[in-house]
Structure formats: structure tokens, C-alpha cells
Amino acid sequence: MKRRDFLKQTTFASGMFFVPQFLKAFEQLPVKTFSHKKVVIIQLKGGNDGLNTVVPFNNDIYYQQRNNIAIKQNDVFKISDEVGLHKSLKPLEDLYNKGFVSIINNVGYPNPNLSHFRSTDIWQTASDSNEYLQNGWVGRYLDYTKGNPYAAIEVDESLSLMMKGKTQNGLAITDPKMFYNSMRAPFFNNVVTNYNEAHLSEHNLGYLYNTMIDAKSSAKHIYEKSNTKSTSVEYPKNIFGKQLNTISQFINSGLETQVYYAGLSGFDTHANQAGTQERLLKVYAESMEVFINDLQKNNTFEDVLILTFSEFGRRVKQNESKGTDHGTANNVFVMGKNLKKQGLYNNLPNLGDLDKNGNLKYEIDFREIYATILDKWLQVDDVAILNKSFSKLNFV
């Protein structure tokens, strides 16, 4: 049969006039926004070596422990008498000098888990290290605010645990137009207009139907809204640059999304770390520079807070493969326009005081950062979302 005939037939056969009540109600749901602020979360996946990113270039222990991978004084740009940033981060220098960057050191959690997957889960769910949560902190933010799925967007092809709540999920999307077009296919319409709502609570089948309905309802809105704005700035030609470009397009078009999540992977440097990290930090910094300048140009930077984390840092002592093994506490970068504390937020790690495995001890629980963002920036009840009370920091 010819393709066109086939599509025609199945479209007509599908009972197009029946629009389910649930779907209608969903589409008319007002967007309940608590604050117009936005958060962009970036994960350096694989455990970025924080010590070779924010470099203590006057520290003898640092050079003793890392005799052939330590970053030399000449290979940093200095931000204080003791601290320099890896030369690959040079594109951030101007932003740093303007006070748009705050570096929080020694961030971790009690009883750290050195597994990528578990530690990523811990960061994404905001759980204790011996607690296994099936939903992420951004997902619970969606639950709490009863946000649309597009209130949180991960610019990737699949959705991370961070974006999954108990009742609401965020959306994974790489290209709004494509997303929209694929939803307009007759087949999709066919299925989405015929289901019976009574079954939507059923285990996996209900999950499949609900995901389908959410996708359909969101795609149109995102496409139509974001289509009004095109980028005038040139982003680096790599996937990370493309992800940030998509996020800026969403933000600059006024899309109601409050949380964005993107990632850059490849930081698991057990062997021959230097070249890999240099390359990746460069990709990171170049894209961030363009991104922030793009937001500034569109007067949206003021409402955006950018958080960069990695699931853990690396061990202080290098291994003999010119790499580093999994470690614990690490630095976190916060970027924004009106930061309360600019530059170094706190002291660098004490390399003379390590735990029994030779790892850094943490000073700030990563959930204090989340609590601060939820409370002071997004203005919601952080305790309800994090299930616990954490003290707040003063970077915003």
C-alpha cells in the first residue's frame, strides 16, 4: 500500500473527534509559577578533578602528591595569591573578574560513595549516602509546584533521575521543532485520542500512557513559544555548545521552564588525565562564555543561576597511570549576575588533613547549596522538597 493511503486510513479510523477530558483539563491547567527565576544545572560527568581545576599553586603537598600531573604555576590564571584556575578555563576570566562566578570549595556529603552511579544518584536525588530514593530533587520540585512537565527540561535524549518526581516528570528534549513534528504524526494522534483515563493509574501501562500524554501536551507549547526567538550568537560546534544554545533559546524566548539540566561527560580520568581534562574544561569554558554573553545580550542573565557540579572529585594522590582514582569532596561553580559572594566562597581544601583513604574531607553538604537555591532563589519550601532541613549559604 502507498504510504499516503495508509496514513489517511489510519487517521480516519482513529476517532479524531473524541478528545479525552483528562487531556483537555491538562492543557488548560494554569502554569503556577512561584518565582520567575531560573536554574541551569550542569554536571561534569565522570568526576572532574577539582584540584587540577581550582589549583593551589603554592601548596607543596599538592606538588608532592601529584608529581607528574600537578598543574604548574605557569599553566593557571591566578585569582589570588594561592589559587589559580586551569588555563583551559581562561574564557571564564572576564566573567570571573566581573564577579559573575562564585567557587564553593570542599562540597560533599557524609560517608561518601566512590561509585559514579551511586554518587550521581545521591547528587541527583539529594539522598543520604545510605538512602535510596527513586525520585530526584528537581522532580520533587515539580511535584511540589505542580509544574508542567516542561517546567524542568533536560537537554538530552533521555531523562535523568534528577528530573523524575513522585507524580511529575521533567522532559528530555534536544530539539523543540523535531520534538513537535514527531508528535504530529497521525499514529501518535491516533493513540493519544482514544485511551480511557480510568486505566492511567495502572502500573507500567499507565506510565506509558501518561508519558505519551505529557509529551504531546508539552511539545506544542514549547515549540510555539521557543520558535519566536532565534540565536544570533555563534556557539562552539560541539554537543555541549549545542545544548547550551538550546537552553538559551528557551530562556530568551520566555518559556516558563524553571530548571534546565545538561551534562558534559568524559571526566573519568584514571589514566593520562592531563590531555583529557584540558580538552574537556576548554569545551566547558568556551561554551559557558558564549552562553552567558548570549543571556546578557537578551537581558535574561539576571534571572538565571548556573550551577556546575561533578559527582565527586578525584583522590589527592595521583596513581601511576598519570591519572587519578575516585575521590570525595569537590568544588562547585555558581554563576549569576548578582551573586552575594563573588570569587572564592570559602577556603581551599586542607591537603594535610585527609580521611583514612587519602581523600578530602567535606566542609559543605551539597544539599546546603540545593536548599539555598530552593529557598532564596526559587522561593519554595526547601524542607518539603529535600525532606530535611539544611543550613543556607549566602551566595545568592
Add this chain to the structure above:
Amino acid sequence: MKSAHIQHLYNRVGFGIIPKELARLSKKSKKNVVNELFTSSKKTTILSVDTSFLKGISFKDAKDKNKRRELQKISRKKVQELSTAWFERLNNPSEILREKMTLFWANHFVCENKNILFVQSYNNMLRENALGDFRNFTKSVSKEAAMLSYLNNKQNKKKSPNENFARELMELFTLGQDHYTEQDIKESARSFTGYNHNFKGQFNFKQGQHDDEEKIFFGKLGHFKGDDIVDIILEKKQCARFISEKIYSYFVNESINNNHVDEMVEVFYKDYDIENLMRFVLLSNWFYADENIGTKIKSPIEFLVGINTIVPYKIEKPRQVLLLQRLLGQILLSPPNVAGWKTGRNWIDSNTIVTRLRLPSVLLNNAEIAYSEIGDEETMITDFKKRKLRRKAFIKVSADWSSFEENYKKESNKELVHQIITSKINSGTEEMLERNQQLSKRDFVVQLMSLPEYQLC
């Protein structure tokens, strides 16, 4: 044996079943049906691609930078070729159970490599051990070149232990988190020092780099080597439990029934014989309980191969085989990380659900598919400029509709529903199917495969 139960069995140990086979097997007892599965998976058919480009190449040649780069390029292509060959194999398996188990183990002993010799050897090692002795299996895994390099064990030396393999061995391969200490990891890493491989990928133990001092591992004292570590780990019942839980969640139900797993642990702990364990599972009554039938979300490969069981199809461009796998989130031989693919609901998000529902018409009716360009680390940095950002593609497919017509000639559209879908059906959707009974059988089957219900098995 009941038809619905045979369908369920073949959904889980294979990728569905055609009516003729179903009719033949329904005359047999459960015991005989299960026996037949094991008998037909007795032997192992090796999977390989032509690697003659490596003929006469020595370690010396590979030292030359240009030569090495060229070899690596060919090798990467060959890995993709093997990936496509594997997909082809899954579509036409002679040893169904063994192949399904191989797929299972590939998401357990997760490994990735760019060297075709290493990858091929690793993949066939999984295949050979898929129904064998878990003890030998684990030891073999630790000695494969692909794994030695993937988890940095070849950099694990006496004076400079590298813990990567030691950690994942316990966390992901044998015990699961929280069943060992950091100290255990360190001592285990020391025991695996000296493990290496030669240019061809054969295991090579370097005594000089092995730390032969005493170690204390799980409270035991000795001059342990890698194999000893595996033996000591397997003494722990937790290992039998960890594997049983994983098998239960893959073949039976993601939500674990502790009573059932307890029974499995008793069977498995005795001799770590995988065949015995699988036989026990497939013969148990609970395997066929209603709550386990039609409730599992298919993995992308199960989904793609399942369609092929109903309407055999061939994707003409090998590259597009990989494209489809990427869009659905599972590229054979290219796992996301050492923890492998997250399964179940993790397969489904707003993007993949749309792709999945459209795919039967894309494959069988030459519809167009849209996708975004996202590459791996390598393409991301080097090839991005060269690559066109293609956004739409027609997947060139030849569909063997005559096989379908022949296989399903006796079924009406109504009967087709239960041949294709084993899960419960949403009542609104069921009414829609009722209204569409007049569609041709071909259109009707495509519609069935385009339903959310078809995502379950």
C-alpha cells in the same frame, strides 16, 4: 502447555513466537518445552567479522603513529560491523536462550572497547559462558583484554595499584553496593596486580608487576591472586543473591519477590551453575503468574527484534541499524557506562515513547523519522564540523510481508490482537481496535505494534 504461558516464556527468553511454533509447542508439557529450549541452546555459534586487515601486523607496526591511527579507524568500523552482525544474529538466532542470556550478561559484565579483536573475543566469551559456571565466567571476564583495558586493570601494578576494576568487580559484577569495605577494594586491587594482555589480546600475567605480599580480604589472610579473590567473593551468599535478583528482575519482574529470590539463591549458591538456575526459574509456577505476564517494558533491542519476529524486516544500511538503536537508547556494544543500561521505565521518556510508537510504520511503511544529532565523546570533538546535522531520514527497509501473511494466515484481526499483545489493553484503546477491525491485516498489525501496550512483554 497453555498458549499464553508459552508466549510469555518466549517473550522473556526470546523475542516472541510465531503461531506455527506456538501451536506445535502447546501440545507439549511445560517440562518438555523448557527442556527443548536448553537443548537447542547447547552449542555456541561464534559471532565474528572479517579481521584480516590485521594479518601480519605486529606490535612494532602499531608503534608507528600514522599506522596506528589508520588501524584504529578500521578497527572502530569493524566494531560497528560486529554490532550490526550481533543485531542480525538476534533477529535470526539458532540458540535463542543462549543469545538472550548473552544480551543479559552484556548488561551485567559491562564492557566497551575500540579494538575489534578484543571486542569480538569478549562478546563470544559472554556467549560461551552465558549458561555455564558463574565462577569460571567471572574469572574469564577479569582476564579479557577488553575488560583489562576498560577498567584500567592493565595499569594496576604492584607499586601503583589502580582500583577501578576491583571496585566494579564487587559493586556491579558480584556483590552489589554496601557489601564490602574500602579496605576490601584496596586488597582486591593488590591481588589483581600483574594482570595484562599481549598485542593480540591474550591474557598475560606479569609476575614482576604482581604484588605477592600478604593481603587481608574479607577477613582472610593470604598471598591472593585475582582468581582467589573471585573464589572468596563467591563464598558469600550475597553473591548468589545479587545475581539471582538481577536475573529475576530481567526475566521475571522488576519488582522483586523476596520469597522467589530466596528459592533461587538456594539453587544458585550450591554450584553457581547458571543453567540450573535458569531451569529452576523457567519451571517454577511463579514465573507464569499473571502479575509477571505482559508487565515488563521491552528494552529497545527486545522491541526492535520483536517486530522482526512478526514481520521480518531488513534494514538496508548498517549505519541505520545503529541510528535506530541510538534513538531508542541502546546501542549494542556501546553501553553508556560500566553500570550498563538502566532498564524498565528508564527506557521510556517523552522522546523514546514517540519514537517507539512511530517505529513500526517507519520500518514497515517507509515513513520518515526525525532525530537530533548527538555523538559520543569522540565525534563530539573531532568530527563534528565534518558531519552534516541531518535531521530526517527514511530508514531503508525491506519488509517480508509474505512471511507475515503466511505465518498469520489463519488468524483474524481479532485473534491477531492476542498474538501480538500479551499485556492488558486500555479499554478506550480496545474500543478503537474494535472499530478498526475492517482494516487490512497488514495495517491492523502495524497499528497493534504502534500501541503503548506493545511496549510491554
